[in-house]
Amino acid sequence: xxxxxxxxxxxxxxxxxxxxxxxxxxxxxxxxxxxxxxxxxxxxxxxxxxxxxxxxxxxxxxxxxxxxxxxxxxxxxxxxxxxxxxxxxxxxxxxxxxxxxxxxxxxxxxxxxxxxxxxxxxxxxxxxxxxxxxxxxxxxxxxxxxxxxxxxxxxxxxxxxxxxxxxxxxxxxxxxxxxxxxxxxxxxxxxxxxxxxxxxxxxxxxxxxxxxxxxxxxxxxxxxxxxxxxxxxxxxxxxxxxxxxxxxxxxxxxxxxxxxxxxxxxxxxxxxxxxxxxxxxxxxxxxxxxxxxxxxxxxxxxxxxxxxxxxxxxxxxxxxxxxxxxxxxxxxxxxxxxxxxxxxxxxxxxxxxxxxxxxxxxxxxxxxxxxxxxxxxxxxxxxxxxxxxxxxxxxxxxxxxxxxxxxxxxxxxxxxxxxxxxxxxxxxxxxxxxxxxxxxxxxxxxxxxxxxxxxxxxxxxxxxxxxxx
Numbered sequence: 073x074x075x076x077x078x079x080x081x082x083x084x085x086x087x088x089x090x091x092x093x094x095x096x097x098x099x100x101x102x103x104x105x106x107x108x109x110x111x112x113x114x115x116x117x118x119x120x121x122x123x124x125x126x127x128x129x130x131x132x133x134x135x136x137x138x139x140x141x142x143x144x145x146x147x148x149x150x151x152x153x154x155x156x157x158x159x160x161x162x163x164x165x166x167x168x169x170x171x172x173x174x175x176x177x178x179x180x181x182x183x184x185x186x187x188x189x190x191x192x193x194x195x196x197x198x199x200x201x202x203x204x205x206x207x208x209x210x211x212x213x214x215x216x217x218x219x220x221x222x223x224x225x226x227x228x229x230x231x232x233x234x235x236x237x238x239x240x241x242x243x244x245x246x247x248x249x250x251x252x253x254x255x256x257x258x259x260x261x262x263x264x265x266x267x268x269x270x271x272x273x274x275x276x277x278x279x280x281x282x283x284x285x286x287x288x289x290x291x292x293x294x295x296x297x298x299x300x301x302x303x304x305x306x307x308x309x310x311x312x313x314x315x316x317x318x319x320x321x322x323x324x325x326x327x328x329x330x331x332x333x334x335x336x337x338x339x340x341x342x343x344x345x346x347x348x349x350x351x352x353x354x355x356x357x358x359x360x361x362x363x364x365x366x367x368x369x370x371x372x373x374x375x376x377x378x379x380x381x382x383x384x385x386x387x388x389x390x391x392x393x394x395x396x397x398x399x400x401x402x403x404x405x406x407x408x409x410x411x412x413x414x415x416x417x418x419x420x421x422x423x424x425x426x427x428x429x430x431x432x433x434x435x436x437x438x439x440x441x442x443x444x445x446x447x448x449x450x451x452x453x454x455x456x457x458x459x460x461x462x463x464x465x466x467x468x469x470x471x472x473x474x475x476x477x478x479x480x481x482x483x484x485x486x487x488x489x490x491x492x493x494x495x496x497x498x499x500x501x502x503x504x505x506x507x508x509x510x511x512x513x514x515x516x517x518x519x520x521x522x523x524x525x526x527x528x529x530x531x532x533x534x535x536x537x538x539x540x541x
Contacts, residue, residue, distance in 0.1 A: 421459050463493065
């Protein structure tokens with residue numbers, strides 16, 4: 073009998089250990105599929121649902137989205153401390169190099185519960201396989217200009233260069249620690265009586281992707297960048313989903329996502345509030361789809377500025393849809409400098425709810441940061457712009473629609489449909505402003521846009537934009 077009891081005990085212990093080891097979390101990576109653009113027409117007229125917030129950083133990550141343990145490269149295994157004080161830059165570089173050289177898909181893990189301080193760093197590809205940088209903890213740079221190493225770039229913090237096939241994901245936080253940069257005397261509104269003062273003014277972009285492709289950014293919270301939070305230069309096939317960007321409303325030049333010379337971009341289901349544009353679209357960008365964004369307080373969603381210092385600028389095939397813009401200086405904006413050349417065309421703003429927005433709809437071909445810009449005849453042409461189902465309230469300090477087009481290169485083929493914009497305070501409805509703007513009203517608008525001219529101007533050069541773009 074005693075031998076039977078002993079045998080049963082050994083058998084029960086073995087089964088318990090087996091079940092315990094089997095129940096441990098196994099993380100699986102799912103290969104990202106290439107995203108394509110299919111812009112379906114939206115028929116809803118109410119504000120779109122608010123974008124979901126990513127997982128809070130004070131909660132541990134869920135199991136899943138990982139490959140087997142042999143392809144996880146935890147930065148702590150390379151010497152990272154993660155106390156927010158010790159410089160962990162070299163450990164991150166070694167972890168990146170090792171993961172990048174892995175023949176299979178790899179994960180570079182920034183674990184939950186740790187804060188890693190790293191200096192300005194360039195993470196270089198190409199890598200052998202798909203690489204995920206999984207941020208579940210906190211990343212932060214040195215705290216302000218005085219703590220920034222003198223030999224490090226002050227224009228960028230984390231740079232990803234020549235990467236093909238990468239995802240930046242997780243439930244963690246990337247904290248740019250921007251306050252001391254914003255307080256530099258050279259920054260707008262920081263000098264005496266609101267002026268700026270001379271002195272060094274370079275401030276780092278938090279995250280920059282340069283000459284890279286097939287990128288995914290998902291689930292992260294990015295806060296308090298010294299300058300732009302994200303910048304994509306010379307990239308293609310970029311998918312951004314469910315991110316949360318947050319900086320104070322008066323933080324200068326803190327654009328949420330800046331796109332330049334980049335194509336095939338999707339920005340979905342995200343929340344952005346900051347001190348500048350939620351999304352800014354620069355020259356050389358085309359095929360962008362922006363959907364279900366909650367934007368503001370901010371400066372709105374902007375194409376431009378374009379054509380600065382008499383430069384060429386081309387932006388085409390941009391869609392912004394199913395989004396909310398609130399408590400912002402602008403809504404959907406196109407801004408160009410006098411003296412530039414090129415074209416903005418094929419732009420759609422659809423199903424957007426405005427909540428107390430100054431300049432909900434604006435084209436400004438006289439953009440200027442000072443009061444002494446000279447008049448010039450050359451201009452970036454603006455044509456084929458569609459505004460559909462844009463409703464809500466506007467700040468009465470500015471008219472609800474503002475079309476200020478070049479004297480020599482008028483705006484053409486502006487199409488307005490189902491526009492309803494009412495003052496957020498009082499009962500006086502301001503008239504829209506138009507200058508040299510041509511287009512078509514497909515439905516009645518509130519307020520009426522009687523200043524929009526029909527047809528095309530007799531002097532327009534129809535081949536002007538095609539000559540340059």
